[in-house]
Amino acid sequence: MATHEPALGPDNTNSCKSDSVTTEVTQTKDESESRYMFTDKTRPKTASQRLLGSVWDAFGKEPVERRFVLRLDRFLFIYSLLSLIIKTLDQSNISNAYVSGMKEDLALYGQERNLFSTFFNMGYLFGSLPCQIIINRGMRPSVWLPACELIWSGLVMSIALCKNARPIYAIRFFIGLFESSVFPGFVLILGSWYTPDELGKRIALFELSGQAASMFSGYLQAGLYSSMNGRHGIAGWKWLFIVDGIISIPIALAGFYCIPDFPTNTCARWLNADQREYAIQRMLAVGRKPPTKLTMSEMIKIFKSPRPWLFLLPYNISFFGYYTGYFNLWLKAVGHYTVEQINLVPTAGNAIGVIMAYVVGTLSDQTGNRWVWMLLSLVPATVGAIILSVWYVPEGAVMFANLFAFASSPLQPLTITWAAECFQDSAATRGLIVGFGNTVSFAMSAWTGLVFFPTPDAPHYKFGYQAAVGFQILAAISILVFLKYVKWEEKKFRMVKNEFGLMVRLEDLVLARPETTKSTEDEENCIR
Template sequence: MPFPRFRDRTTKVDVDFPAKVDATQISEEVLPSIEGDSEEEEAPVILENTSWKRHIWDTWGHPDKRHVKVIFKLDITLLALSSISTFIRYLDRINLSYAYVNGMKEDLGIVGNQLNYANTGYSIAGMVFGFPWAILMVKMNSKWFVVMVELFWIILTFSFSAVKTPTQMVALRTLVGAFESAHYPALSFILGTYYTSGELARRNVILQSSTSIGSFFGGYVASGTYTGLNGVNGRAGWRWVFIIDGVISLGIIVPQILFFADRLSNRKPDLIMSAADIAYLKERKPDQKEDKYHFTLKDFFTAAFSLEVWAFWGFGIFQDLASLDSSAYLLWLKAWNKIKPGSYTYSQIDHYGSILYAVQTVIALSSGWISDTLCRGRRWPPIVVAGTVTFVVCIILGSTPVYPENRAFRFFLYLNTTWSLATAGLYWAWAQEFFVDNLKMRAITTGGIDIGSFAAEVIANNIWYKTSKMPKITAGYYISGVNGALYSLDALALGLWEAHKKRRHGQ
């Protein structure tokens, strides 16, 4: 007896069925295809932006107005609040350096390398808490995790205004390190759950630029506070710096409680994003459709023996060491007052110090746009360039007089010591993209990057970058230069390996 023909709508292949077959007897191999096709029809359609305007900003010229609206809402909440809170974090973080050159050293009787000890405590705390934070940020609601660590560091910022001894300074700085070490990795991780590879680098360098902008404005806050409040209510100007920074920090908490986002895989409809918006975002990022973060010891052992993971942890180490010599800049300006008394006032030191961070911001933003556009999403070329510039600049710093007759050239060199630091946002974004199919490895890698940088600081700060020796740290300049070269080589090797993997998989 002839069989009727049934056309499967998914595979477009003719399938034969008996003439008198019950619907419940249809092959299980056919039903999933039909059901799956129905689901695909209901899934949001993802359109590609081919306009030249995307090179300026990825939503400009996009054909899907709904896409533009959803990404805009994401940018003005998640990206904006992440950037503002990072700005404030670095405003709080840099205030110790400005307080030190604005009278704190003399008022507390800080001698020798006690400032180094404070920074070492900060780094050790970051090392100890790195992986526990990495696990906690995906075990609890990521939004409340970020708010929690911010509240603790704000309390510690206020506490600095009452510090009376170098020992208290070291203890508080160590506690600040414990909580601040959770902040940037968490924000970078959350951004990576929402944005695609064509969007992430530009947003990550905006986040990274917030660190330099915070440091930039830190100089003006310190200068204005010292000038206007020094001696008010019997408090020295540098103590008021911590109070003002703490008040500014409190201003971001309420907007974050209302509008900040959990990671995409765990997000529920809220004031900003509807269920349809979240579904659209997850369709763009299939890895975020399930919240799968169940860590085992095997996951950490796998990461520990992965050369790819170590390449990213290496970025944290090499970039940090390549950038440590930039801390000599403020102390170089202050030291001129011993060579030629009256060279710079406190306000001038604060203002000139801010220029360093303005340069860093320009480099960071430029590298992100170049990576997303001219480099077509490749992250390694700007990193290679930055490491090479760092190598050249630091070798010259180490081989020329610290106090030359013509200060302009050395001033120029110091302003170019942050190239490696400025491109840090690229390797943070790269880590989210590289492990896009392995969420647990992504979290472990992200948490470990800062651990590497903190470990490097603990060792290097107390040997080659001693405060008591700055700015005469010849060995430190050379070490920063060598690590600039290693930073470049790490990026080049990982970039070539990534290209090889893509060719092997036909991508």
């Protein structure tokens, strides 16, 4: 008889106070299915379920699971979007502020713009992996992430006080340091709550919410420049950082309530005891292992395996091939675009990225395939880089190449979703692989922008776009290499496919179908 133990935190202790007694609940098959109802994928769906489910998967599920998933969306997913949008605003704001008066006001006529990114990347580099270790060692994300966001808010606003580039270098370093927890932290949390037919589009929309932030930043800068420039003696580009910091504070505070941690240790007040148990059962059915306290021996074991290292190749190489951040420099150099237009035109590319994230993420969820859609996502950026490498083409072709490159935006979130599925046997690996991958990416980004896209050469770079083409080709090869290794491991360990289309070991498939459960009637009194 299979049983399920009370929910434990990362340190294997029950992290919620409770005066209740754990009782064995023996249920008939019908009662168990009523309480832990999962959507039967073989059951024919109604026309409304098919129609609504094609728009958003939750509407195509059975009532119990539909209500649960929509509840996750309402609190966890929407909050994760808002959090990343605010963080990406800051990254976009530097570029938008630079072309909206910051360059002239602070006399930034050298490599200062790239150095702002370099110092941010250095902070992100130093913080990314340690922050994931902190979370995997037992620190609740519902405490750690909002605390980092509050500090980050103050740092962003302080840029408006700077009179030259030097203090901005230090501020950008610490902004990167405190921001480094957000992206890999939410990737780990989302992957711990959503099933494979839900995760792809949500990770895509989560990461591509940054594109929405870039759109909003362009509109915000255009609006602030026209309406607030010089108001109270403050330049329009400074207002961008002030507004960004102000709106991020209430979002950070909401994180203490909205972030649910993990199914096995959640104390979220918007989930009752049955819903917490239901979340655990869903992840058991998928075969996704819950977090445990990370030890040094476990960390050594993770990085002794070739699997994480092979995965880092497609994760990082594709990152090096991005060049959309230099679009507005070309618009400025053309000479016939206004400041408002320089800020607004790139938002069309951001819109393309968001639309493609939803479409490609949905298709990858529906087909249960990640790597094919990853390869297809490489095509637009490769085509755009080839056109820009030629360079001496009509202005419309350069415009097309820059905008078309945004259609490759789903590649990175699909790669992350693939990681959640290929490393679902270890929550620690899922967290560390993204944190370490970001560390490598930002370490490389600290110098690749200076080498391949030096600001004085803008907008025609000697070999930046040629390098981008090479990175796209290497990314495609690395995807196929990792796929080959995954297939080899599946054969070696005689893994079988579960009902979600994921390969799991036989013992995990058995554990995913308990007929009898052990339930803990916890009271809603949790230690935050």
